[in-house]
Amino acid sequence: MADTRRFEGHGVLITGAARGIGAATARRLAEEGARVLVTDRDGPEAERTAAELRECGLAAEALGCDVADRASVEAAVAHAVAAFGSLDVLVNSAASCTPDTDLVEDGTDEAWDRDLDVTLTGTYRCCRAALPHLAATGRGAIVNVGSVNALQDFGNHAYSAAKAGLGSLTRTLAGHAAPRGVRVNLVTPGTVRTSAWEGRDADLDAVRPLYPLGRVGEPEDIAAAIAFLASRDAAWITGTTLTVDGGLTAVNTGFLAAVRHQSEA
Template sequence: MNNFKNKVFIITGGGTGIGKATALKLADREAKLVINYSSSETEAKKVVEEIAEKGGIAFAFKANVASEHEVNNMIDQTIAQFERLDGLVNNASITAQIPMNDLESATDDVWDSLYDVNVKGMFHCVKAAVPHMKKQKSGAIVNVGSVAGTTGIGSSIPYAATKAAIHTMTKSLAIALAPYIRVNCISPGAVDTRWWSGNEDKMYQLAGNLPLQRISSPEDIADAILFQLKQESVTGQVFTIDNGQTL
């Protein structure tokens, strides 16, 4: 998959942030794209328009990844439209801002909603995509984790736990789906997305000591995702991109 031309990719949470940056970079390389969204309809449609203006091909599809039924519909629609599926970027994710020491606020509802989207949602997408990738004997999946899954420090304990689960699930899937399908994971530190604006002080506090004294852009992370999509010798890896935060 060194050449992305005419390859088909689904980007979950593709309307904003890292998902959007990844979609635009793939479009520049003439890939065909499905921009998944759950609530960011306006943003997702803007991304599709932007891709069309560049002469690319994309459509937006609303699906909450927590719903297996909606995910299956999205995959069916992708195959109906493009007749193949080469890559899946599992970027859709939610969080809850709960101080780490406030155990009372980490309710069952918070745990369930974060696990349903961040972990089971990714699994739903993989499960639905795999039969098509197996049929063509090729495919690449990139899951988006977080340094919170390594350090345990993040917007909440349930969030950090879901990200650790994603890192482990990546390895399990890489073993389960070899040799035809590669599965990798990106583990970003602080990234300048919509979560960042207005929360700069809090985010810097969470990020701690950054040896490189910079915050990653969504494009930085997107470049790493493209690398994992095309590098055929890499599977089961969790790449940390954090400006040295976890050193």
């Protein structure tokens, strides 16, 4: 349980919140006093997550929302405002990541378009619908969820391009929204133990040594960073990217290990 109540009385909408980072963020903000709308394209799973929060005495509702559909996004924003009386925080966690083909020339327009439409344009749709309501509260905050894929090559061409686009969108929206009292920031996670890695413990064990802090991330690690950026503790922070990756992009552990091996040989 969080030690503070930074979001007492805040209305919060989180996309992609049925599981993983989105679900952990819903729990973290609700523990700090927020009333949370858990949205996801998988409506029943969103309701399961919200029900788990309610069983813990936390304030949560659920709604099916497809960020690739403008009407669905606008309905979710309207639902949050009607249910909570205000919308103070928007967390854009929904994303699509289609596995790459072996050769880029075998990729399809449909797969490329889907990843960009959900991950990048979906975030834009949510920000566009939410901004007037966030501005009305005088304390509005948007936190977008990016990826280290935007910073280095970790595969997934379309997903990586979309996540890189979120960096630019975050900065331009920050400049646009600042005069209206709304802050916009980006959190950039490294490898996080979510359902995307289910059944792939060997892969997680293989990448663990690449992380200077000695482990992959947990959804709660990212939720804590999102909570900070969304809170008044970050009142003078906007347009920034907070990288939460255990040191992965700061330290080339593979290079250092190779050099040390050679020097010891």
